[in-house]
Structure formats: structure tokens, C-alpha cells
Amino acid sequence: MKKIFAILSLIALAFVGFFKGEAMATEKQTVIILLGPPGAGKGTHAVELSKKLHLPHISTGDILRENLRKQTPLGERAKTFMDVGKLVPDDLVIQMLLDRVSDTDCQKGYILDGFPRTLAQAKMLDEHLKNRGEVVTVNLSVSDDLLVERITGRLVCKKCGTPYHKVFSPPKKDSLCDRCQGELYHRDDDNEKVVKERLAVYRSQTEPLINYYKEKKGLFYEVLAAGNKSEIFENLLHTIQKSIK
Secondary structure (H helix, E strand, O other), rough: OOHHHHHHHHHHHHHHHHHHHHHHHOOOOEEEEEEOOOOOOHHHHHHHHHHHOOOOEEHHHHHHHHHOOOHHHHHHHHHHHHHHOOOOHHHHHHHHHHHOOOOHHHOOEEEEEOOOOHHHHHHHHHHHHHHEEEEEEEEEEEOHHHHHHHHHHHEEEEEOOOOEEEOOOOOEOOOOOOOOEEEEEEEEEEEHHHHHHHHHHHHHHHHHHHHHHHHHHOOEEEEOOOOOHHHHHHHHHHHHHHOOO
């Protein structure tokens, strides 16, 4: 009798687990897409949004570096393009992204930083997200002059990677990290010529996404990303929280 009861209990637990898994699989997600030119603050604000909203911050740059570091099949394929100076194709980028967002920490949703970059990527993402949940798109708007000032003044710690800015968030001691006393450096590509080239690429490839998402039925917002960083973040957070309630 005890054996029969134990077997029935196991069967009951299996059914509970099955239905729980089904509920998890069909749970609606909140996907936040941050748009904006390089230097608009997408990465910085995404990190803080992740803490406040308890959603993982997904950066395609981080995903690519992780696949390269682990030498995954996707990373090895990406490397063949990068080694000859070519961009990683859209279909390969989306494969890496979908692999990442299939992890359990993305079950309730996630924050996308740096993706999509092109209309082709946006359409691939739409196909994946179809009927899966709510998509909130926010464009961080800022002038080119301010972007150039922001990017050309950036400093990074060689040891721990903490970011600084010559004007907006300078270190307490010149060229030394406040956190670890590591040496600060200025990236070679953070110069005015390269920044303007990156902005030109953004205007031609990524800026069309603004109209694309405006015309969709999803939630789209514009947030001015100039001024005090804390105020910008509070405005961004309020805008998103209001939309997902």
C-alpha cells in the first residue's frame, strides 16, 4: 500500500511539474528595447534598469565576446567573419541572441542594449517575439554635438573596467581609478573622426528603426538623454514603469 501511495505521489508531482513548466513557457514577457545613437547612454542606463526592474541586461557585444571566449560553434563562425574584417551577419547575431534569451533568467523578460541595429534584425526579432509578450521601445534622443563631447571624453580603467569621463564624471586623481587605483586610458576609437563616422553609420542603418517602431502597434517612447544623468534615468524608469503596469 505504501509503495502504491509513493508511486501515486510521484505521478502527482510529475503532473504539477509539467503544468508548472507549461505555465512558465507561456508566461508573457516584457521586452525593453533601448534605441539611440552611440554615446546616448544605452548601456549605462540598461545596467541600472536591470537592477530596478529585475530583468537581465542583454548586450549583443557582451554575447559576441562571450561566444568568442568560450569558443562556441556560433563564436567560431563569427570569428571567421571578424578575422577578415567583415561584420558578423544578422542571422548569426540573432542566433546568439535567441540562444541567450532562452536562459531561465530571461523568462519574465529582458532589456536589449545594442539590438536591433538594422531593419533586418528588427524583423527577425519580431518573428521571435510574436505573441510572446509586451515590447516597450524607448529612443534616447541627444544632439550630435553632445554625443561627440561625451564619447571623446571617455576614460576606462585598464584593471577593473570602471568608466569615467573627463568632464561629466572625472576621477578624484588624474589618470587613476577611484576604485582600484588602476591606470585610466582613452580608447583609440573614441576620437572625433571615428565618432562622426560611427554616427554616419547609425544614421543610415539604425535610425530608420525609430520610424519602424513608431508605426508598429507596440509601445514607443522618446526620452531626452541630455542633462543630468540621474534625472535622465528617473525619466526613463518612470516612462517604462508606467507602460508595463
